[in-house]
Amino acid sequence: MTEQIQREKDQGVTSDILERNPELHGIGSYEYGWSDSDTAGANAKRGIDESVVEDISSKKSEPEWMLKLRKKGLKYFERKPMPMWGADLSGIHFDNIKYFVRSTEKQAKTWEDLPEDIRNTYERLGIPEAERERLVSGVAAQYESEVVYHQIREDLEEQGVIFMDTDTALKEHPEFFEEYFGSVIPVGDNKFAALNTSVWSGGSFVYVPKGVHVEIPLQAYFRINTENMGQFERTLIIADEDSYVHYIEGCTAPIYDSDSLHSAVVEIVVKKNARVRYTTIQNWSTNVYNLVTKRAVVDTGGTMEWIDGNIGSKVTMKYPAVYLTGEHAKGETLSVAFAGEGQHQDTGSKMVHMAPNTSSTIVSKSVARNGGRAAYRGLVQINAGAKNSANSVVCDALLVDTISRSDTYPYIDIREDDVTLGHEATVSKVSEDQLFYLMARGLAEDEAMAMIVRGFIEPIARELPMEYALELNRLIELQMEGSVG
Amino acid sequence: MTNSASADQAEQVAGVEVGEARITIPGMSEEGENLATAHEETEHTHGGLGESTVKAKTGGSRADRTTSLNVADFAVPTGREEEWRFSPLKKLGRVLSDAATQTPVTLKVRNLADGVTRGELAKAQSPRGTVFSAADRAAVVGYSQTAQADYISVAADTELSEPVFLDITGEAAGHRANGHLVLEAGAHSKAVFVMEHRGSADANLNVEVIVRDGADVTVVSLQRWDDDAVHVGQQDAEVGRDAKYKHVSVTLGGEVVRMNSNVRYAAEGAEASMYGLYFADAGQHLEHRSFVDHNSPRNTSNVLYKGALQGQDARTVWVGDVLIRKAAEGTDSYEKNQNLILSDGARADSIPNLEIETGLIEGAGHASSTGRFDENHLFYLMARGIPEKEARQLVVRGFLNEIVQAIGVESIEETVQQDLENELKIAGF
Numbered sequence: 056m057t058e059q060i061q062r063e064k065d066q067g068v069t070s071d072i073l074e075r076n077p078e079l080h081g082i083g084s085y086e087y088g089w090s091d092s093d094t095a096g097a098n099a100k101r102g103i104d105e106s107v108v109e110d111i112s113s114k115k116s117e118p119e120w121m122l123k124l125r126k127k128g129l130k131y132f133e134r135k136p137m138p139m140w141g142a143d144l145s146g147i148h149f150d151n152i153k154y155f156v157r158s159t160e161k162q163a164k165t166w167e168d169l170p171e172d173i174r175n176t177y178e179r180l181g182i183p184e185a186e187r188e189r190l191v192s193g194v195a196a197q198y199e200s201e202v203v204y205h206q207i208r209e210d211l212e213e214q215g216v217i218f219m220d221t222d223t224a225l226k227e228h229p230e231f232f233e234e235y236f237g238s239v240i241p242v243g244d245n246k247f248a249a250l251n252t253s254v255w256s257g258g259s260f261v262y263v264p265k266g267v268h269v270e271i272p273l274q275a276y277f278r279i280n281t282e283n284m285g286q287f288e289r290t291l292i293i294a295d296e297d298s299y300v301h302y303i304e305g306c307t308a309p310i311y312d313s314d315s316l317h318s319a320v321v322e323i324v325v326k327k328n329a330r331v332r333y334t335t336i337q338n339w340s341t342n343v344y345n346l347v348t349k350r351a352v353v354d355t356g357g358t359m360e361w362i363d364g365n366i367g368s369k370v371t372m373k374y375p376a377v378y379l380t381g382e383h384a385k386g387e388t389l390s391v392a393f394a395g396e397g398q399h400q401d402t403g404s405k406m407v408h409m410a411p412n413t414s415s416t417i418v419s420k421s422v423a424r425n426g427g428r429a430a431y432r433g434l435v436q437i438n439a440g441a442k443n444s445a446n447s448v449v450c451d452a453l454l455v456d457t458i459s460r461s462d463t464y465p466y467i468d469i470r471e472d473d474v475t476l477g478h479e480a481t482v483s484k485v486s487e488d489q490l491f492y493l494m495a496r497g498l499a500e501d502e503a504m505a506m507i508v509r510g511f512i513e514p515i516a517r518e519l520p521m522e523y524a525l526e527l528n529r530l531i532e533l534q535m536e537g538s539v540g
Numbered sequence: 541m542t543n544s545a546s547a548d549q550a551e552q553v554a555g556v557e558v559g560e561a562r563i564t565i566p567g568m569s570e571e572g573e574n575l576a577t578a579h580e581e582t583e584h585t586h587g588g589l590g591e592s593t594v595k596a597k598t599g600g601s602r603a604d605r606t607t608s609l610n611v612a613d614f615a616v617p618t619g620r621e622e623e624w625r626f627s628p629l630k631k632l633g634r635v636l637s638d639a640a641t642q643t644p645v646t647l648k649v650r651n652l653a654d655g656v657t658r659g660e661l662a663k664a665q666s667p668r669g670t671v672f673s674a675a676d677r678a679a680v681v682g683y684s685q686t687a688q689a690d691y692i693s694v695a696a697d698t699e700l701s702e703p704v705f706l707d708i709t710g711e712a713a714g715h716r717a718n719g720h721l722v723l724e725a726g727a728h729s730k731a732v733f734v735m736e737h738r739g740s741a742d743a744n745l746n747v748e749v750i751v752r753d754g755a756d757v758t759v760v761s762l763q764r765w766d767d768d769a770v771h772v773g774q775q776d777a778e779v780g781r782d783a784k785y786k787h788v789s790v791t792l793g794g795e796v797v798r799m800n801s802n803v804r805y806a807a808e809g810a811e812a813s814m815y816g817l818y819f820a821d822a823g824q825h826l827e828h829r830s831f832v833d834h835n836s837p838r839n840t841s842n843v844l845y846k847g848a849l850q851g852q853d854a855r856t857v858w859v860g861d862v863l864i865r866k867a868a869e870g871t872d873s874y875e876k877n878q879n880l881i882l883s884d885g886a887r888a889d890s891i892p893n894l895e896i897e898t899g900l901i902e903g904a905g906h907a908s909s910t911g912r913f914d915e916n917h918l919f920y921l922m923a924r925g926i927p928e929k930e931a932r933q934l935v936v937r938g939f940l941n942e943i944v945q946a947i948g949v950e951s952i953e954e955t956v957q958q959d960l961e962n963e964l965k966i967a968g969f
Contacts, residue, residue, distance in 0.1 A: 131571070140622075238564045244572035324564065352564050378565045409566060423899075439884070454899030457869070462601070463894040469910040472881035478908040482896050 085367070087180070088340050090309035091172035096199065096281025099153040105129060108253050111155045115222055115256070118229065124242060128252030131243035138246065141432065142370040142399040147344055152285040152316055154254045156199035162220070163204045173198050180307065182276050191303070192271035193218040197288055198278050200256040211269060216300075217262040218273050221289050224260030231262060235291060239322035239350050239378075248348040251287045251320040258288030258319065263298040263329075272301040272334070279308035279315055279343065290321040294329035294357075301332040307367070310340045314369065317343055323351035323359065327381065330358040334519065338367035341397055345371040355381030355410075362518055365392040365400050374432060376405035379413035379441075386415040391515045394427030394459065403433035403464075408441040408474075419450040420512045423459035430462040431480070439470040448478040453511050455485050455504065601895055602831065602861045607673040611638050611684050614677040623676055626857040626889055628825050631796045634716065634742045635772045638681045643715035645741055647690055650705040655698035655729075660688040661722055668722050671778040672748035675800060675831075679774035682718050682744035689720035689748075692733070696726030696752070703732035703760075703949050710741030713768045717741040721748070727780070728754040734952055735759070738793075740766040749777035751785045753807070758786040760947055761801075764959065765794035774800040779839070781807035788947050789828060791818040792959050796825045803841065804833035813842045816858070817943035817956075819963045820886070822851025831861040832875070834868035840902075843875035846943050848936070849886035850967040857889045864896045864904060872902035879910040880939055882967045933969050 100107065108129050112122040137144055163169045166183045177183060177196055186194045186206065193207035195218070202220030211218070217228060225232050242252045259275045279286050294300055308315060317339060325331050331351065339345055345368040351359040361375035377386030388404035406415035421429035431450045452461035463480045485507050493503035509516070509528055516524045567573065605623075606613055616636055617624040629636075649658055661668035668689050674680035692704060710717060725731050729752070737743070743765075751757045757777075765771060771794050779785045791797050803812045818826045832841040847856045860875045879888040892906035917938070921931035940960055947953050 234562070235564070238562050241563055241568060241570045241572055243570050248572075380564075380566065452896070454896065454901075457866075457898045457900050459899060461896045463892075463906065465892060465906075465908065467890040467908055467910060468887070469879070469881060469890075470887045472884055472886065474881075475911040475915075476909055478890075478892065479905070480892075480894060480907070481903070481905040482894065482901070485899075 085310060085340055087307035087338065088310035089179075090311075091176055091280050093281050095158045096153065096156045096284065099156045099281065101153055101283065102150045103129070103152070103154050103254065107154050111254055111256060114155075114157070117225065121225065124237060125253045128242050128249045131249035132246060132253055135243070135246040135249060138372075141372050141401045141430075144344065144370065146314055147316060151283050151313070153281060153283055154285050154287070155256060156281050156284060157201060158199045158280070159203050162202060162223070166204060169203055173203055176278060176280070177204070177276070180276065180278070182274070185274065189271070191274035192269060193273040195220055195259050195275040196278070197257045197275065199280060199284060200286065202257050207273075214267050215264040216267060216269060217260065219260055221258040221260045221291065222256065228260070228262070231260070231291070231293060235293060235322065235324055237322075239324060239352050240320050240348050245348060247318045247346045248320050251289060251318050251348070254285070255287045255289035255320065258290040259292075259302070260290070261292040261300060261302060263294045263300045265295045266297045268299040269301070272303045275302070275304045277304060277306040279317065279339075282311040283313055283315055285316040285318065288319045290319065292321075292323045292331060292333070294323075294325050294331045296327040296329060299330045301334065303334040303336070305336045305338065307338050308340045308343050311342050314342045314344060317345045317347070319347045321347070321349040325351055325353040325357040325359050327354045328356040330360070332360040332362065333375075334362040336364045336366070337371065340367060341369050343368045345373065347373045349373065349375040350378065351376070351386070352378045352380055353384040353386060356383045357381065358385040359387070361388040361390070361404065362515070363388065363390045363402065364515075365390075365402050368400075369397065370399045370401070372401045374403045374405050376407070377415060378407045378409060379415065380409045382410045383412045384410060385413070388417045388419075389515045389518055390417070390419040391512050392421040392429050394421070394423045394429040396425040396427060398427045400428070401430045401432055403431045405434040406436070406446060408437040408444040408446070411440065411442040412444065413441060414445045416446070417448040417450070418514065420453075420515055421450070421461060422453045422455065422508055422511070423461050424455045426458045428460040428462070430464065432464040434466040434468070435476065435478070436468040437471050437474050437476065441471050442473040444471065444474045446474075446476045450480040451511070452480070452482040453485065453508065454482065455508075602863045602893065603865070603895070605675060607675045608680065609669060609674060609683055611680050614674070614680050617677055627798055627827060628796055631770060631825070632678070632772065632798065634714075635744045635770055636677050636681065638685065639716050640685055641716055641718045643712040643717060643741065645717045645719055645739075645743060645745070646709045646711060648707040648709070649692065650707065651702045652704065653700055653702065655695040656700065656704060657693050659691045659693070661691045662688060667724055667750055668720070668748065671750050672746060672774070672776045675774060675802070678744060678772040678798070679746055679800065682746050682772070683720060685718040685744070686720040689722050691722045691724070693724040694726055694729045694731045697728045698726065699730040700732065703734045706733060706735045708735055708737045708745070710737070710739035710743055710765065710769055713740035713766070715741055717743045717745070719743070719745040721745070722750070723747065723759065724750040725752060725755040725757045727752040730756040732758040732949060733760065734762070734949055736762045736764060737771065738764050738766070740769040743769065743771045743773070745771065745773045747773065747775040749775065749785070751777060751779045751783045753780035754782050755780060756784040758788070758948060760788045760949065760952060761790070761799070762952065762956070763789070763791040763794055763797050763799070765797070767793065767795060769794040771797045771799075774802065776802045777812070779803060779805050779810040779812050782809040784810070785812045786815070786946070787813070788815045788943070789817070790943070790947070790956055791826050791828070792963065794824070794826070798827040800829045800831070802831045802833065805836045805839045808836060808838040810839045812839070814844075815943050815946040816845035817940060818845075818847045818856055819960065820847070820849045820854040820856045821963065821966065823853050825855045827857040829859045829861070830875075832863070832873065834862070834864040834871045834873060837868055838870035839868070840872040841874070844943070845877045846879070846940060847877075847888060848880045848882055848940060848963070849888055850882040850963070852885035854886040859891045859893070860906070861893045862895070862904065862906065864898065864901060866897040869898055869900040870902055871904065873904045874906065876907040878908070878939070880936065881910065882936075882969070933964070936964060936969050
């Protein structure tokens, strides 16, 4: 930590708050950056070809159709060009990435059964504690390529709720996969979805039966340990009619000199009058490329809510989408992104209205500081026939210095006359007035700054479960540390 | 072992149909959405080395866009390029070729007052090309195929009491007509230029506006073409220190019109506003792109474009780019686009892009809305006893009038009002 203070001193941005509050030193930088011993990762093969795909499939003893689908994904991956828009992806070297790392042979039933290193990691991340305190009703912990621990409350299991890792679910509940796997995000949807389809491993499968409300969230935690890891989890959530579920995922990784890749695919099927809320607190270390495809399809009267917090990673390109296929379906995205030094957060959302009386809302807040770059990129499309649909997009960006950058690329495509739709965006700097007002009341400049930023993202923070809101606030404080200079 | 099926074969896999039959989102295929179907003009399908779905929907930074006066720097577009993907390239092909003028448009200049001169400028002859730099294929071929540009200049400190009218008439439908017009307003001058396009042509017409320090310039570009005209144009302006520039583009006629209106600044303290009004009928494609380049500090910009659409395949596109560069501290910028869809079968695209490279700005915002009516306005009027039909008529007119009033030239405002009345009559308003 002293290094950080020294560095900030060198840059002339040492904050008083750090000097006056030594207890804060411990949280002045990315605190999830440790790594465990790594035999599995060290021996893993680098690069991707058909044999890698076959190897993954055979290790998982999958049905033949899945192997075929994987191979098809590989074909599309090889064929599709890298995206030429958004963030700079030239630092990704597909040949250097480890596509499958098995960290432990067997999924554990209790935390104690896990190898010590891995168990310690999750203890430090606070996951078992959350489970003990019943803050969550189910936990899945993915370490490298596979879920090493999963648990669901018995009462939910009795009601028929399925929550398990995707590999196991494919074996135990193949009927869901035959019907839904790749049906929301097709195999060749985009280069990274194709890559995921070819080498996917881990992720969560959730099925909530008709009428069941899972009141306490299900939690998944994704951890990358090995250097140059590629993590390709695959999540499928099916909320049957009139059901409700809230799924939360968090992610961290060690800090290495060279980069890792996280490329997930998340498919969600929201049936009639069901509601799914999906919360992400993404806090990858700043050497992770985070290129994720997330999409939900919502039937009549259903609701999909994406709450998407992007704090970590080197590059994130992620645009959670909702396809509103049934009447009165609703989609909502609340997105908050922080881009600090060396980070590019290219995030947003996509809403496609395909039926009458559908509605959607996108609220996006971004903060860029210390040379970071935050972009909102979104699409709202209202198809012909989607009468009386309504959409509103609001994006606000906050720039706290002169070297950061904020971009807004909203795309709006309307093919129906009977709709209401609005997009609004503002970009502001933290105003001198606001700062002066708070500082006149005795707050140090960066305390004041952090307070302004907290106020700015409050509409999103309040949608989070309490402990996540607190975590987000704390992260903001860290992010804002030394931001005034 | 080698059981590799080609990706092109949508094979049936045991137990599961992997492919379209299983996809739960209507209109989606194995490769995601096939966006090409949205353009009936660009007939490339998603086969082959297609781009990803999202790529087709988005673009890179405006700062990275090529500008040049060299034709070789711009390939003939295929329709996949960010700046062309909304345009009907089949119809535009005729104005994108590096071809000479067949039948020129005629330019009649009225109201040449004292202090206003008309001349011509060869390609390398200043000030031609000092402000204008082509940003796409259309603009570059138009530039290079125009040997002599028309040049209207207003002397420094001259205040014109009457607008300068430039009547531009296409003389032959389907005949290529290239043109370049340079408008220069000297320091502390004040002038209004009204360009009115009529008749028909395959017109490729660029405009270059030089607003010297302290000048106050309004440029109105009226597109009142016949139904078979095709018009592409880039209208560039550079605004001097403490100068004012207002650009108003009104597009009512033409089969395909694609206008790029750009502004940048020479120094500080300037004010630029860009207004646009378009009304697309069945089969018309009206595309407007504006770009405000805040390349220097303490300037302001305001962009407001409004559109209405009626009839089958009426199509409008508005792309508004605002780039606030690192140097542009103290910038205040706003842009807004509003569209009113008056009937089924029409499609409006609206993309307000905003890129900001510094936090030291006064403000930057953008807004876009598309819909039928402002229900609040309607309610307000009906609550005052105005019947619904009449109230709707009032709301639509009020919506469009905001731009008409920005023209500031009474005779033109009246003409445009009348045009709008005729358009609204067709729509039943």
